[in-house]
Amino acid sequence: MANKMAEKKKSTSQSQVAASKSGSEKGAARSARxxxxxxxxxxxxxxxxxxxxxxxxxxxxxxxxxxxxxxxxxxxxTWPSFQQARNMTIAVLIISGVVGLLLWLVDTGLYYLFIQLIGGGK
Structure with missing residues (x-):
């Protein structure tokens, strides 16, 4: 997915360089006249x-x-296509869910550890 976008940028920039070279040659000829x-x-x-x-x-x-x-x-x-945007959105949602679950587990574990340390679990 990222490779396609990089290739598209490369091809666009190469065509722009070719266009600017031909444009600068025309501009030099016009300015001389x-x-x-x-x-x-x-x-x-x-x-x-x-x-x-x-x-x-x-x-x-x-x-x-x-x-x-x-x-x-x-x-x-360079804007992504609909499929690329959808796939990236799904990836963000999944990663956010996994990180949220991990943080919830750590928070719950630390809470019960704190309760055990202060003696509230008797």
Whole structure:
């Protein structure tokens, strides 16, 4: 189960590396063809997105955090399938039950030992 998720992450990251290499080659070719922007042009394009309510919200620290959290959950997290989630939930329930039973046994044993030591068992 964990191996499948690791393989999926590997294949995803390898395809992303290949895409970023081809994208960087295209970007280098485009930047060589275009003239550099002046600061006046950059200022206009930078302000364009901030005039909207969403753009202003995203430029705040809190808004940027919310946007980054959404982006990461939507595009970067590898979510388990239904069967994997079900199997992991069953495993957690079984392990919790076993640990709870073990702690109950130890607690009961220590209780009776304490009763014997203080002489309440006469």
């Amino acid at each position: 275009t003239a550099p922007r002046t600061s006046k042009q950059e200022g206009k394009s930078a302000r364009k997105g901030k005039n909207t309510l969403l753009g202003r919200f995203r430029s705040t620290r809190f808004g940027g955090f919310i946007y980054d959290a959404y982006y990461e959950l939507r595009y970067k997290v």
